[in-house]
Amino acid sequence: MTALDDIDTLALKAGDKRTWHRFVAASASLVHAVTRRVMAAHGGTADDALDAAQDVYVRLVANERRLVQGFDPARASLATWLAVVGRSCAIDHLRRRRQPTSALEDVPEAAMAVEGRHVERLNIPTGLLTDRQALVLKLLYDRDMDVADAARFLNVDAQTVRSTHHKAMLRLREHFDVEDRAGRG
Amino acid sequence: MERDDGPGSAPDAAGRALWRRLKNTSAAPVPVGAEPPVGALDLAAWLDGKLPASEAARVERYLASHPAALDAALDASLALSEATAAAPERLSTRAQALVGFAVEGRAGGRGWFRWIGSWRRSVEFAAVAIGFVGVSGTGYALGGGLHETYAAEARRDAVALELVTNPLAAFDTGELWAEIQLDRGGRR
Structure with missing residues (x-):
């Protein structure tokens, strides 16, 4: 079977039928894995996951393959991009089943991947933690991930995660010590 | 062997308590452009x-x-590591059939010109036009063509004109006249 990395993305964007067949054959397990994960998290069934996976492909080819046109092989791998887009399509599929809304393929790419409207701010001065440190703490404490999983997600080794956590804790303790002393004084 | 940075290098209860302290969750819309x-x-x-x-x-x-x-x-990261099991065959079959069908070019209200201008629509129009011309031409040829049609019409017009201007000449009375002559001769 062809790997996604071997797909000719230019031919895919041009709508070449043979390339599309190879793309589907190479990507079906990934797309299905994404939709299974999304549906499982939202109480969906195996059939729902299959419907959502089918919908991912429909959206990929809709409007003259508009979603596919947004892919840039110089920036990311096709598999990772497809996982992100497939996940967004699956979430959109769920939303549309609940209430009609604008189709994902009609939404600008820049606003597509991250659908979060809720913002969580940390109650600390800006710059106290680096972006990476804040993300590591979030993964370890909010998401209850273990160090190995967080490391895999961040594409670093486990020791780097531990080190990042340690440095973040030092900064936070220092900050709150100063704050506590100021409060007592 | 992994190096340990000492206390605080791995998540613990003290760290969790500290994390709770600094979290201030607010559900607010993202300011546009921020x-x-x-x-x-x-x-x-x-x-x-x-x-x-x-x-x-x-x-x-x-x-x-x-x-x-x-x-x-x-989700995307985990799905990439989970994508080892083969997907159901019908998913691939249906998805592969999508390219070349109407859903691919779903215009979503882009207007007439785009619809007409798409090459596939043009080919469809051309095919229908060629078929129409072919059927018409065949029917016309089987019917004898223009010359045959005009000739038949001219003959009908000529007979009608003859009937008005010279009613007797309009009919072939040759045989009738010969029979009359024969009868007369016979009586003789």
Whole structure:
């Protein structure tokens, strides 16, 4: 079977039928894995996951393959991009089943991947933690991930995660010590 | 063997307590223009580790403050490692059939000109036109063509004119006249 990395993305964007067949054959397990994960998290069934996976492909080819046109092989791998887009399509599929809304393929790419409207701010001065440190703490404490999983997600080794956590804790303790002393004084 | 940075290098209860203290969760809409959104390609590039440091920091800042975006990144990352089981055959079969069908060119209200201008629509029009011409031509040829039609019409017009101007000549009375002559001769 062809790997996604071997797909000719230019031919895919041009709508070449043979390339599309190879793309589907190479990507079906990934797309299905994404939709299974999304549906499982939202109480969906195996059939729902299959419907959502089918919908991912429909959206990929809709409007003259508009979603596919947004892919840039110089920036990311096709598999990772497809996982992100497939996940967004699956979430959109769920939303549309609940209430009609604008189709994902009609939404600008820049606003597509991250659908979060809720913002969580940390109650600390800006710059106290680096972006990476804040993300590591979030993964370890909010998401209850273990160090190995967080490391895999961040594409670093486990020791780097531990080190990042340690440095973040030092900064936070220092900050709150100063704050506590100021409060007592 | 992994090096340990000492107390605090791994998540613990003290760290969790500290984390709770600094969290101040608010459900507020993102102010427009305050933070450029992270697109699918940005997120994929970050997951692949292909972003330069400044871009990666922007994505990480976004993920740290947007729970839904972090969910998306985690789901995509985990799905990539879970995509080992083969998908049902019917998924591939149906998906492969999508290219070349109407859904691919679904215009979504882009207007007549785009619809007419698409090459596939043009080919369809041409095929119908060629078929129409072919059927018409065949029927016409079988009917004898223009000359035959005009000739038949001219003959009908000539007979009608003869009937008005010279009613007797309009009929072939030769045989009738010969019979009359024969009868007369016979009586003789």
